[in-house]
Amino acid sequence: MLMNNYKRYNVTFVKGEGNYLFDDKGRKYLDMSAGIGVNSIGYAHPEWVKAVEGQAQTLAHASNLFHTQPAQKLADEIAEKTGLHSVFFANSGAEANEALIKLARKYSFDKTDSPARHKIATLSNSFHGRTVTTLSATGQDRLHKYFDPFTEGFYHIEPNKKLELQGETCAVLIEVVQGEGGIKPLEPEFLREIQKKCADNDILFLIDEIQTGFGRCGEWFAYQNYGLTPDAISFAKGVGGGLPIGGIVAREGLKDVLSYGTHGSTFGGNPIACAGALATIEVISRLLPGIKSKGERLKLILNKKFGNSRGLGLMLGATIGDNLDDIITQLLESGIVPLTAGGGTLRLLPPLTITEKEIDEFEKKLAEIG
Ligand SMILES: Cc1ncc(COP(=O)(O)O)c(C=O)c1O
Incomplete structure (x- = not known):
């Protein structure tokens, strides 16, 4: 039996194919x-399946005391797509x-204004x-309870x-489009002001691209829509195409900050997850030119x-607003899997593979609900 920490809908998914899911009653x-x-x-993309199956048969895991080819190749791909330099792999966004x-904090420690x-x-x-730490970073009071x-x-x-910015600040961490907070893109001037203030004061400019990254916002990374140059970014979610993988990529000069023994992860850079991510990136590179127009x-x-959208x-x-739960129930009943976000927001994060015909289907079903 599972714990009660999620409010689950009364649907059990058993299969995914393309941009469709199927439940245990055969509903699509x-x-x-x-x-x-x-x-x-989407689901069961043939290139992703081939890469994951192939890697599972070749080498499922090796410790980070050794090199593996998928992790090295993926790190190089991510460095190239971001224009940044060195990568650390983890397994999730947090x-x-x-x-x-x-x-x-280590960057600041190494600079040794003492105390850092x-x-x-x-x-x-x-x-x-x-x-507990990323909840501290999260700017929502409702999540700062109990722990x-x-x-x-x-x-x-x-x-x-x-x-x-307060004295003693070593970094600013932002989402370019706030996701869970309600799909709120930040204003370009504000983003540029953060970048300038960070650069002028040797403060690291960090961008959380966990939800926005890997093509979701029409460029490889959301910050590229605004010509920003962060010192480092975090990524997860969409890069794995369904397998758990996350990580960070940092600019040149930060490669040695997390020196031997200061950080690590047993599963980080897992070969199967990395092989899946390499296939995912290859597919996204073909989808990228069409993402903004579909959006x-x-x-x-x-x-x-x-009467509104963003x-x-x-x-x-x-x-x-208040009607959100009702809209979600109706959408599910009509065969659409929707999502919510803060502030009474209906959120859409379709697979980047969504087709114009599938958008027609969504439009028709949305028009039919009350
Ligand atoms: C912007 C952002 N950062 C971090 C996270 C946490 O990621 P995870 O649930 O993989 O730990 C999320 C997840 O929704 C996110 O949207």
Whole structure:
């Protein structure tokens, strides 16, 4: 029996194929949530299956005391796509952010203004994970209950307002589009102001690309829509195409900050997950040119139905308010898998493989619900 920490819908999925899911009663659903941004190339994509099967037959795991080819190749791919330099692999988003936080504090320690600067600024309404430390980073009061004492040294600044950083700050960590917080893209001027203030004060500019990354926002990474140059980013979710993988990639000069023995992960860089990620990236590279136009079309569809919509690429939301639960139930009953986010938001994160015909189907079913 499972614990009660999730409020699950009364549906049991048994199979996925393309952009559709099937439940144990044989009902078919168009997936508009991608397992919360994970199934970026849909289900059972033949290239992904081939890569994962092949790697499972070759080498499923080796410890990080040795090199493996899939991890090295994937690190090089990610460095190339980001324009950054060196990679650490973890297994989830929260773990990736833990690594970013340790990178920032160790960077500051190595600079040795003594005592080291240790504070990290994050945004109100942000979401960075569920470990005790990443909950501290998360700027939502409702999540700061029950688990005291939380990790010290985090404070929250208001998005798109005057930027004021406290003394002792070693890093600023942001999502370019707040995901769990309600699909809220930050204003470009605010992003550029953060970047400048960080650069001028030797503060690390860190971007959480866990939900926004790997094509979700129409470029490889959301920050590339704004011409930003972060010092390091975290990633997870969509890169694995369904297998658990996360990590960070940092600019040149930060490769040796997490020196021997300061950080690690038994499963990080697992060969099967990395082989799956390499296949996923290959598929996304072909999808990338079409993502923004599909997103614009879905934005219009949401706007027509609800009178508002927002987002970037295929990361979309509309404010519904009190009616949200009812809308979600109706969508599920009509064979659509939707998603919610904070602030009464209907959130859409379809697989990046969604076709125009499938968008037609979504439009038709959305029009039919009350
Ligand atoms: C922006 C962001 N950061 C971190 C996380 C945490 O990722 P995980 O659930 O893989 O730990 C999420 C998950 O929703 C996220 O959206």
